[in-house]
Amino acid sequence: MSAWAVDRPGPIADGPLVPVTRPVPAPQRHEVLVRVTACGVCRTDLHLCEGDLAPRRRGVVPGHQVVGLVAARGEEVTGLEVAQRVGIAWLRGTCGECRWCRSGAENLCPSSLYTGWDADGGFAEYATVPAAFAYPLPDDVPDPQLAPLLCAGVIGYRSLRRADLPPGGRLGIYGFGSSAHVTAQIALAQGAEVHVMTRSRDAQDLARSLGATWVGDAEETPPVELDSAIVFAPAGTLVPVALAALGRGGTLALAGIHMTTIPALDYDRHLFRERTVRSVTANTRADGAELLRLAAHIPLDIHVTTYPFDSVGRALADLAADRVTGSAVVTL
Structure with missing residues (x-):
């Protein structure tokens, strides 16, 4: 072969x-x-x-x-x-x-x-x-649309769960590639307000077309405090940026298996007021099964x-x- x-x-x-x-x-x-x-x-x-x-x-x-x-x-x-x-x-x-x-x-x-x-x-x-x-x-979905769900989709879904987004909450997404564009649609279907930060102009256009409330550059500050955020880009420099955008009690999930060095954090600006940072390590089979069940009911694009x-x-x-x-x- x-x-x-x-x-x-x-x-x-x-x-x-x-x-x-x-x-x-x-x-x-x-x-x-x-x-x-x-x-x-x-x-x-x-x-x-x-x-x-x-x-x-x-x-x-x-x-x-x-x-x-x-x-x-x-x-x-x-x-x-x-x-x-x-x-x-x-x-x-x-x-x-x-x-x-x-x-x-x-x-x-x-x-x-x-x-x-x-x-x-x-x-x-x-x-x-x-x-x-x-x-x-399932047999009724084309192969190219199914394949991304098996990692991009399921890791994004686990990251969303790790981000502990409250019902109707404000979610920030940093980087808008394969996993992020699936995760954003799941969050929107669940009633979230989604804010996307990415350097790619094409990705910004895609985020808007999918229903993001606000779209900006990778290190731009969203117009409101976020309840939760996910960093999909493998850029450690975005971790303090995302933490600073969180409101009180907010949670940041780091979705990548690899990330560049994270700069030093300032306790008061980035962590105080019970902000939380969580990493994401692979997925469980239960995550995959749940994501596939969701995908059967959410019209994912x-x-x-x-x-x-x-x-x-x-x-x-x-x-x-x-x-x-x-x-x-x-x-x-």
Whole structure:
């Protein structure tokens, strides 16, 4: 099969992602083999290729927003059928026994494994996944619109929950890429007032078209105090900016797996009056299932730019240069 693998991490312009030919993987007893039909392109893939997120093994195939069809099943698999449409997300394995797994916080499992980092992902014609971590998908939504939900959507949804937005509250969103444009629509559907701060003019236009109350530049101060905020951009310099925009008792969620250095915080300006900062570490399977149920009832408008399979590198380069508005998806 054809695939794209990380050879030597470095700037995306230097071509760290290279085409390779490999055997079609055989599913283990508890796994399914998936014929990939689409795979979303995530900023985490970019961090992996460029070395901000160190690859856990050389030659790993990135891609963790995978839509495809079950092509084969391991002998212990039940509940999934050959030719069934499924999704593969970032979290692909946990121990199931530690105190985090037992408490419902499996995303914090010290033994957790990840698609496109520990195991080969969806920038390939085929991928495997443990059946317990595969998501059954509806048949009536096009592949490119489903793929971003499997990371951008579910991480945005978890970030929204971590931001502790009160009913009808004011939410600030910093950065307006794939995850943010899905999260904004969920918050709006729940009755929130959404304020978007982003440097991209195209992203600003998209935010307005989706119903944002106010849109400004990345470090601009919104016209009202915020109840909650989410920083999606991997820029640590935005953390004090977002904290300063929060009102009393406000909560800031940091959505990225990687972020540049956060500047020193001033206690009175950024933290006093019971402001809270929370990070977001992957997602649980329950988060994914809840997001997919929500998506079936909320008319989400997923803005997608599609790329052919032989243009994965171009998709990542466009993402690095902020040339993608909404989500980038590779189709096979």
